[in-house]
Amino acid sequence: MALSRLLPRLQPRPEPVPDPAPEEPAHAVEEAPRLQAVPAPTSAPEPTPQPVPEGALMANVVALANQKGGVAKTTTTLNLGVALRELGHRVLVIDLDPQGNLTMSQGMNPDAIERSMFDVLVHRVPISDIIKTVEVDVAVASIDLAGAELALSALIGRERALEKALVEVRDRYDYVLIDTPPSLGLLTINAFVAADGVIVPVQCEYLSLRGLVQLENTLAMVRENLNPKVHVQGIVPTMYDGRTLHAREAIEILEEHFGDLVYGTRIRKTVRYAEAPVKGSSVLKYDPTGPAAQAYRDLAKEVLDGAQARDDA
């Protein structure tokens, strides 16, 4: 398989070793080359995040990430969220992309929003103050979120701003899905630090597959320095056109390298996914009985099965 040469360094994820959960290395950030734009101060140690009470019912926090744009991160965040809601779960979706597409997809205008995730991350406004209830609860983005990376970079604990903000609401939801921007910058790092797992939407094209190496490298760095539990929990092939050999090959390569991490659900290419946001709705509301909606219901079941398998392990 010639295309598999494109992914020379990818290895299937080894079975997770029961993690001894070492104390977070206080100065580990300094060792991570890409996270050290601002040296961590040696005085004034960062306040320890509030411990999550053992055994409490806590949301499963999932970041939807891929540094490539246009791979269906936002579409997957919303429609997976609505599908989980349909199954009776309490769902919060967080718009962490300054473009505000998730916010727009639920019929809100990011330019007209006064307080958003920017204020949560930078000014420590409680996240419950900026959540709007539409088909699911949405923590909204506004255009100022574009300045969040810069504003955060000067703050102590800049990688943990989202994790801290979520402490307030983690027991109110079963699932928190975070839509991230198309980069591996500080906003996405915040999502990785707050998350239990990462779901990676991947367009079924080989050029899209290459970015996974860089994504996995960033995650490895976050695991080492900031959040030992975060891992890729699943890969969703999106915009799949089964009529093309290329798309089928792309799936083969994905499965060759990631095995069971690749969900069985294929999100097919259809204009329904582009039409729904224009109406400010998920595809499950826009075309409830169509195959586009069904695909995300199938994905939701797979995500729940994965969570169940982990709980049973």
Ligand code: ADP
């Ligand atoms: P990202 O958040 O990764 O940038 P989006 O979810 O915004 O990607 O999707 C990019 C564009 O592709 C949007 O216009 C969206 O409506 C459209 N789209 C998403 N999923 C599909 C699909 N399965 N088939 C066709 N178009 C899609």
Ligand code: MG
């Ligand atoms: Mg997006």
